[in-house]
Amino acid sequence: MGQLRLLIQVAFRNLFASRINLLIGAIIFFGTLLVVVGGGLVDSVDTAMSRSIIGSIAGHLQVYSDHSKDELGLFGQMGGEPDLAAVDDFSVIKPLLEKHPNVKTVVPMGTSGAMVTSGNTVDLLLARLRELYRQRVDHGETPELREQLDSLKGHVRHIVTLLESDLANKDTLLSDGALEPADEEAIAKARSDAFWAGFEQDPFSALEFLENRIAPLLPDGTMLYLRYAGTDLESFQKSFDRMELVDGQPVPPGKRGMLLSKFFYEEFLKLKTARRLDLIKRERDINKKRIAEDPEMQRWVKENTQQLREFALQLDPLKTKLAIERLQNHLGTKEPNLEKLLASFFATTDDNFDARYATFYKDLAPLLELYRLRLGDSLTITAFTRTGYVQSVNVRIYGTYQFKGLEESQLAGGLNLMDLMTFRDLYGYLTPDRKAEIAEIQKKSGVTAVARENAEDALFGSSAAPLVADATPGLLNDKEGMDGMGHLRREDLAERVYNQQELEKGMVLSAAVILKDPSKLKETMAELQQSAKDANLPLRVVSWQQAAGIIGQFVMMAKMVLAIAVLIIFVVALVIINNAMMMATLQRVREIGTMRAIGAQRSLVLNMVLVETLVLGLVFGAAGALLGSGLIAMWGHAGIPAGNPTLYFFFSGPRLHPTLSLGILAAAFVIVLVVSALSTLYPAFLAARVSPLRAMQTDE
Amino acid sequence: MSAGQSPIVSIFDVTKDYSLGKVVVPALRGVDLKVFPGEFISIAGPSGSGKTTLLNLIGCVDTATAGVVSVAGQDTKKLTEKELTNLRLHTIGFIFQSFNLVSVLSVFQNVEFPLLLQRKLNKAERKDRVMQLLEQVGLAQHEKHRPNELSGGQRQRVAVARALVTRPQLVLADEPTANLDSVTGQHIIDLMKELNQKEGTTFIFSTHDAKVMNHANAVVRLADGKILDRVTSAEAQRAMAAGAEGH
Ligand SMILES: Nc1ncnc2c1ncn2[C@@H]1O[C@H](COP(=O)(O)OP(=O)(O)OP(=O)(O)O)[C@@H](O)[C@H]1O
Ligand SMILES: [Mg+2]
Numbered sequence: 051m052g053q054l055r056l057l058i059q060v061a062f063r064n065l066f067a068s069r070i071n072l073l074i075g076a077i078i079f080f081g082t083l084l085v086v087v088g089g090g091l092v093d094s095v096d097t098a099m100s101r102s103i104i105g106s107i108a109g110h111l112q113v114y115s116d117h118s119k120d121e122l123g124l125f126g127q128m129g130g131e132p133d134l135a136a137v138d139d140f141s142v143i144k145p146l147l148e149k150h151p152n153v154k155t156v157v158p159m160g161t162s163g164a165m166v167t168s169g170n171t172v173d174l175l176l177a178r179l180r181e182l183y184r185q186r187v188d189h190g191e192t193p194e195l196r197e198q199l200d201s202l203k204g205h206v207r208h209i210v211t212l213l214e215s216d217l218a219n220k221d222t223l224l225s226d227g228a229l230e231p232a233d234e235e236a237i238a239k240a241r242s243d244a245f246w247a248g249f250e251q252d253p254f255s256a257l258e259f260l261e262n263r264i265a266p267l268l269p270d271g272t273m274l275y276l277r278y279a280g281t282d283l284e285s286f287q288k289s290f291d292r293m294e295l296v297d298g299q300p301v302p303p304g305k306r307g308m309l310l311s312k313f314f315y316e317e318f319l320k321l322k323t324a325r326r327l328d329l330i331k332r333e334r335d336i337n338k339k340r341i342a343e344d345p346e347m348q349r350w351v352k353e354n355t356q357q358l359r360e361f362a363l364q365l366d367p368l369k370t371k372l373a374i375e376r377l378q379n380h381l382g383t384k385e386p387n388l389e390k391l392l393a394s395f396f397a398t399t400d401d402n403f404d405a406r407y408a409t410f411y412k413d414l415a416p417l418l419e420l421y422r423l424r425l426g427d428s429l430t431i432t433a434f435t436r437t438g439y440v441q442s443v444n445v446r447i448y449g450t451y452q453f454k455g456l457e458e459s460q461l462a463g464g465l466n467l468m469d470l471m472t473f474r475d476l477y478g479y480l481t482p483d484r485k486a487e488i489a490e491i492q493k494k495s496g497v498t499a500v501a502r503e504n505a506e507d508a509l510f511g512s513s514a515a516p517l518v519a520d521a522t523p524g525l526l527n528d529k530e531g532m533d534g535m536g537h538l539r540r541e542d543l544a545e546r547v548y549n550q551q552e553l554e555k556g557m558v559l560s561a562a563v564i565l566k567d568p569s570k571l572k573e574t575m576a577e578l579q580q581s582a583k584d585a586n587l588p589l590r591v592v593s594w595q596q597a598a599g600i601i602g603q604f605v606m607m608a609k610m611v612l613a614i615a616v617l618i619i620f621v622v623a624l625v626i627i628n629n630a631m632m633m634a635t636l637q638r639v640r641e642i643g644t645m646r647a648i649g650a651q652r653s654l655v656l657n658m659v660l661v662e663t664l665v666l667g668l669v670f671g672a673a674g675a676l677l678g679s680g681l682i683a684m685w686g687h688a689g690i691p692a693g694n695p696t697l698y699f700f701f702s703g704p705r706l707h708p709t710l711s712l713g714i715l716a717a718a719f720v721i722v723l724v725v726s727a728l729s730t731l732y733p734a735f736l737a738a739r740v741s742p743l744r745a746m747q748t749d750e
Numbered sequence: 751m752s753a754g755q756s757p758i759v760s761i762f763d764v765t766k767d768y769s770l771g772k773v774v775v776p777a778l779r780g781v782d783l784k785v786f787p788g789e790f791i792s793i794a795g796p797s798g799s800g801k802t803t804l805l806n807l808i809g810c811v812d813t814a815t816a817g818v819v820s821v822a823g824q825d826t827k828k829l830t831e832k833e834l835t836n837l838r839l840h841t842i843g844f845i846f847q848s849f850n851l852v853s854v855l856s857v858f859q860n861v862e863f864p865l866l867l868q869r870k871l872n873k874a875e876r877k878d879r880v881m882q883l884l885e886q887v888g889l890a891q892h893e894k895h896r897p898n899e900l901s902g903g904q905r906q907r908v909a910v911a912r913a914l915v916t917r918p919q920l921v922l923a924d925e926p927t928a929n930l931d932s933v934t935g936q937h938i939i940d941l942m943k944e945l946n947q948k949e950g951t952t953f954i955f956s957t958h959d960a961k962v963m964n965h966a967n968a969v970v971r972l973a974d975g976k977i978l979d980r981v982t983s984a985e986a987q988r989a990m991a992a993g994a995e996g997h
Pocket of ligand 2: 801802924
């Protein structure tokens, strides 16, 4: 094989003989670098994201009703939740799907969203006071109870004082913000010593006065949008291995209940001051940012020094005293004003942050209610049902959960989990229980079915399933529900344990399918679709990518952009290499003619030119691939920080550790070979046609 | 010459026309020529007389418009492109006016090149053969050099070695000394002559130079695409002198 060796030798020596070759080499080098680095990154994001999506909620496949107007979008879509038709009976589709040998589990599901009010400090206090006075009625007074009562009362009084000074400020600021005379009167009454002196005589009416007249003046409860997925929680936890309980306990099997996402709990229900401290800590620890340089962190610090009201409201006089002591201690001052102490305490810098963070959680947090909602409490969720009625459901929050690696991701973290029964209630689907309950209420109160929300019916109820057409009797006001029979019924519901059959025999919006062998996803998808068709069930079977909606398309889009970039680069490379090789061939006609004259066949000349470009491609391509693999390996080791929590989802965690698959390297290799071969075909053909006569030319 | 031998080159009534657009330029007009093995022949004639054209036909790098060109007993008209290439590879060696070495290859590799094309010898045999020729042309110690590190005379000696490395029956050289000074040119012709005598290789070369012509056994004189005569070198010189006087 002396000949081939010769050709390769000629090729190598020609490699650096001309500038043109260096130009071609540079193009191939950067092209390969792009393929390897770009491909590696996109591939890794793809893998990471598929892990995020599959492991958090989608499973490998999702099955939903073919009557749906919109396509399934588990993470929502632009303009809210997609319009899906319900699958009336999960117990029909489950066995159908489970029959397939590649299906591991089928998990029932439905996602939706509703508004909730996060509790208002004074509401919570008053509710607790009421509870304590009830206890006193039932069991009599103990010194302990007395102490608790006085403390709470002190706190409420303290809040009223704060409220008065707040409103006085507002009065001077906004001329038209003047308080109604009735409200002023109410505050004056609540401030008066007489009111508090008379409190013990009739605590319940005093409480009622506070609840009705004072609490509404405190605007610190916020409306929150709560996205939730109703599912069989037990099966969900088993099937989605990324899910883990953080605090609290799992919802007991068969019971109604909810697990809030840890992210949601922290972001929306935690005391803002504490949340901001956590965020600053995260930026410092994970993203290695510094307060001195980062405007966002500076904003958090500033807000912490200014927005102290929520904080101050939480402290009763006793706790205020403790807080002042502790702050004075830590700061080493004698400043007696709590707000001033807090403002200087929260004016954190890079130097003192860690110490203050620790002090906050050690000394101040125990005095505070860090979250607006305690685990074990109930949350009232108010949703529009499919028919447009407003439906309110009380559901107990058992704990918080998170998806491993996606702790900080809004996308994954925005989703809260609830049991199927509650979901169906909110959706407007009537369980037999609920139907019975409603019938009883109607009979007792003599109310005939009132469709109060008829106007909304026209707006929302366009594609009502026949199942829910018989409708709920308008608003089940939770105030009504808290009293008398309704209250009891709700307690019953909260305690009720549903069996598997009850859970499954009912409506769902979709079903997540977990596969045994995910590599056969495509085939399984087609086969399941076929078996649904055979069984005459109007179902759509989609992959996790499609089920994730826009987010699922993200990687596809990134891949396409990359492919187009690569295509453009290589088309340019193709043209340039082609021209360059033509020029090189023309420069070498005499040399080629000489070879032909002394006995080289055309094929040899052809091979010579081809080998030359191949060698060029391989040498510079290998260099590009090497650098690319080096970069990926480096990033794979150190991890690329997501920086922005939005990216956590795509990175499947705070850092992406990209890896390079052999496929990408092989693709780069093939692309380089094909491009160099294609771009040289014509020059090589021309070279082969060079006549031996050209050797005789004396062109000097 | 030697009547019992068959000629290595046999040309019969050959014409060669070049067409330049619509104009037809007759470069050769009915040429007959026989060259026998071992001859050392010079082709002489004024510029444009058709020397290069004739050598190209003999060297199988071009084809005649009419007539028969036989090389080593084969009618070149009847051979395919591939066969012609093989004929050149195995039977003919070329020495060019501008040396035509492959610039990126070393002296050794340039000389080895035709052997690699032939695929007859293994690596060790090739090495022996190449070194033997480099010694003959006096460049053994330059085997690793690149052509651009050599003088013109040295380059032409490499070219001579390359032309002879396959032990061809016939070596063609179109004005091999035209790009060299007269002393160096003289050396090249001496070298060729030496190889002709030692190895019995047939040489046909063209030249303007009377001194170069001196070394030839015979001089074929061309004018206007026709062979005037075939004479000894002494006769040719006399004729040239006379021609010069006539002007
Ligand atoms: N490729 C060509 N196209 C057209 N005409 C040509 C071509 N090659 C040679 N000729 C013409 O053919 C004739 C013979 O040319 P040739 O090159 O054979 O002469 P020569 O004896 O080698 O001349 P010189 O001594 O200048 O090299 C000339 O008239 C020349 O112009
Ligand atoms: Mg000539």
